[in-house]
Amino acid sequence: MAFFSRAEACKDKVQKENNPFKKCTSLQEKDCCDNQTILKEANDSFKKSTTVLEADQLVFLKTFIYxxxxxxxxxxxxxxxxxxxxxxxxxxxxxxxxxxxxx
Known part of the structure; x- marks a missing residue:
């Protein structure tokens, strides 16, 4: 499993892709390996928001920073x-x- 880089392939383990009866749930059996890729696409539909400060908020912000x-x-x-x-x-x-x- 890798998040920021390419994951290592299951080369040294025996791959069982066509076997319908995979028993990968037990801890002893380590020879079942699948190469899976999950791709999540980002949502680029963001709206620009503007923040309008009122006079009392602006006075408070200026005095706080000062x-x-x-x-x-x-x-x-x-x-x-x-x-x-x-x-x-x-x-x-x-x-x-x-x-x-x-x-």
Missing amino acids: SYINLFEGLDKNIVPFEAYRPPLLSKDIHTLYEIYLI
Whole structure:
């Protein structure tokens, strides 16, 4: 038996084609061999189908793809989140206002 290549013929076994009383059902009898070819033809009558996406499906699909791609995008290792932060300007000196001094 072969599916993707040509099957080997029954050359070394005795072929019994004209014998109406074949007893190939038993396991001991291995001399009955038939060359059979089963051909299945494909069905080529396919219809082309078009898929029309509605607006909400299209929005969901775009957001899903965008979030999935950004899920695996790596970040820089040394991110400083407060690098561009400027502290507020002080109008009064807190140390002298509350009289706090280091001794």
